[in-house]
Amino acid sequence: MPHLDWYVRAQLKLRHLQLLVALDDYRSAARVAAHLHVTQPAVSKMLAAIEKGVEAPLFERTARGLEPTEYGVVLVRHAREIMESLGNAHAEFQDIGEGRLTRVALGVLPSTAVFLIPRLVAALEGEANATGVAISVREGTMEFLLPLLRTGQIDLAVGFLPAKRPGSEYKTTQLYEDPTVTVVRNGHPLSKLRKINWKHLSDYPMILPVKGSLVRSAIDSFMAEHQVHVARRHLESVSTLANLGVLQLTDSIGFMQEHLARYFVNRNDLSILRLDLPSVTMRVGLIWMAERQVPPATRRVMDLLELYAKELSASS
Incomplete structure (x- = not known):
């Protein structure tokens, strides 16, 4: 869509973005005109010009007022992001200028x-x-x-x-350097075993980093080497709080960097299993x-x- 690319780069202006955001907020051409201090025909003319430029309808009239189309939702979302970034830039300029x-x-x-x-x-x-x-x-x-x-x-x-x-x-x-350790809730069955090996982990669901991440690749290689079966009911997550909550409420086994795990152990939130992952140090x-x-x-x-x-x- 070469025309769309040209229009967005060369013709779409800040006032157009302000109009789109205002239309999404007020859903009425008359209220937008009052907000922007322009006439209602000027609002309709500018919207028509934008729709012609992007070659797609952005808003449609309904019984509830103006509603964004699928195209409109996309463009309004990006317009909001740009307006927010410009607002942040203005605030930073003021902060730097005033020391x-x-x-x-x-x-x-x-x-x-x-x-x-x-x-x-x-x-x-x-x-x-x-x-x-x-x-x-x-x-x-x-x-x-x-x-x-x-x-x-x-x-x-x-x-x-x-x-x-x-x-x-x-x-x-x-x-x-931060080694990876295995963690479980306090009182977990595995934390009570005197001798624990990697195959014990196959009996429990796991919390793993997302696929494709550096630490996940290292963990997958290590578990394959030690013939650890990953249960089908496992969670992939990089959310610290979500992982902590799941670990505390279930018998899941998690993998954490040691500094973070020690932090939770010191708070009496989790326990570290006595298993070494020598090749999973990040x-x-x-x-x-x-x-x-x-x-x-x-x-x-x-x-x-x-x-x-x-x-x-x-x-x-």
């Missing part, structure tokens, strides 16, 4: 967010300098975070480093774009994370 704070967007693995982010925020709040740093956090696997890093939606990723060096567009530094590190300048606020965040990583390694 209040700067923002750092972090992408983190769920397995690191629980204990790394609170420590980072506490350290930043304890600093005496008048200029603050606001942290925004996105959680996800590395497969989810790296595209956000490339497009500038996050400034820095905290995640698993692959065995092979990533592409030249990235810079990385290792923070610490390297946790920082990843950022090589060609982008690292602002002082981001550099400060990196320094604090490296400092905390050293403390973690020393206490392990």
